[in-house]
Amino acid sequence: MRQRRLLEYGVFGIAAISFILFVGWWRVDGPGAPEPSDRHPLDFPAMEFRLTDHAGNAVGPEVLTGRATMVFFGFTFCPDVCPTTLSDISSWLEMMGEDSDQLNVIFITVDPERDTVDAMAEYVGYFDANIRGWTGTNEQIAVAADMFRVTYEKVPTDGEDYTMNHTASVFLFKADGQFSGAIDYHETRETAVPKIRRAMTEKEEVPQ
């Protein structure tokens, strides 16, 4: 009788420990694990997507290799973050002077329904001339965003209007298309410009 009780305790104990271990695994490595925050874009050679630039040309990741590249996602109906990011980038490019001509600067919309080719052309025209605007169909944008590990979501506001939540980081790639790093929203030009220069100079250090 006493042995039986001991056995019961033992089984219960093992079950409890197993449960705790299982919960730990679930939350750290298993399906319950939080998305790692260091998810970063693929390298250009591993990407595959088709979009249209603001001049109406068909574009894809292959047009970006050969020069260092800066890519960010946004939408032109956003009054706060996107003009700020675009004018931040314009000021970085201005600070870099002629060197900035050796850089691809791509703004990809997460709101292709409103950001048509014409809308993108009109919008980027107000910022640094190096900035290119890329758009596409909903499906094409979804594919491209996935390649960059960018998330976005349509959020209804009053009435029929909507806004977009989206990843606001600026991604940097080396001339061979390898991901080099990200510039976070709110970063100052004192930290941003050296990151851009690093992405540009790594071209020589890493032969293609």
Next chain:
Amino acid sequence: MRMVLYQTLAALVIIIVFSAASVAGSDKVLIEDAWSRASIGTSRPGVAYMKIRNTGDVAVTLKGISTDVALKPQIHRTSTNNQGVSSMAQVGEIEIVPGETVTLEPGGLHAMLMGLQRIMKEGESFFMTLAFSDGGEVAVEIPILSIAARGPES
């Protein structure tokens, strides 16, 4: 009878006007460094930024904003989470304690001007009225800077 009604109405109006004029708090609010960005057409929302300083000795609460350039002007807040995802949400009332300044600036709180009634042209300006919970209102003239402007001085 009709006379009495008029007198009552007049008294009510006087009471309302007087109570609004006598409130302390929002008359000690100073608006500084107001600026906005030019808009592209009228289909996209506009934006305005400013510093709202409470120089008085009682807390004030900003209830809402109004302007003739937009049908639906609202205070919004942009926030960016640790995944780098930016989102925007309407902010309710904003309390400003004595001596405190609430700053509307790029990437944070901002006046979102939805339903633009006219193009916001660089070099022009418009008026906005801030309504406070004590019934007071503060009007501010907001200059319109370039669409690529980054602050009140650029």
